[in-house]
Amino acid sequence: MFALLLLFWVIIDARLSVETVLVGSVASLAILYLNRDLLFSKEEGGPLTGRFFLNFFSLIGTLVVEIIKSNIQVAKIVLSPKMPIDPGFIKIPVKPKKNVNKVLYGNVITLTPGTLTVDIIGDQYIIHALTKDTIKDLEDSVLEEKILRLEVDEK
Known part of the structure; x- marks a missing residue:
């Protein structure tokens, strides 16, 4: 989060200098310190290990592939x-057990064209899909497995 805030600061400042990085670092650290309880509770956060990052980047790569595949499917449907x-x-x-991962999976579903996570009620997602085939693809999806792998690594 520090790196993202600092990058945002440098982009807004539009120049890269020692002063920009120093002031941006102080501001980023202050923001993180003042909002430390808003980011993640102790239950939601987990250890940031090499395996976690490996699985997270694997999730991102799989998501990109799934978005491309879904775009092609939706284009075929619309152009037919x-x-x-x-x-x-x-x-x-x-x-997923953790709220962060529940929301992450809901957003992953929404990011793939042809599907939209409408709500999470109790222990179920309510999802709108463009076709019945898309609905079948959501059950036991590869993306869900990747998100569940993030939780397994934290134990």
């Missing part, structure tokens, strides 16, 4: 003369 759109809602179980 028959427009085989068969939208629907589905409830799928929430498998």
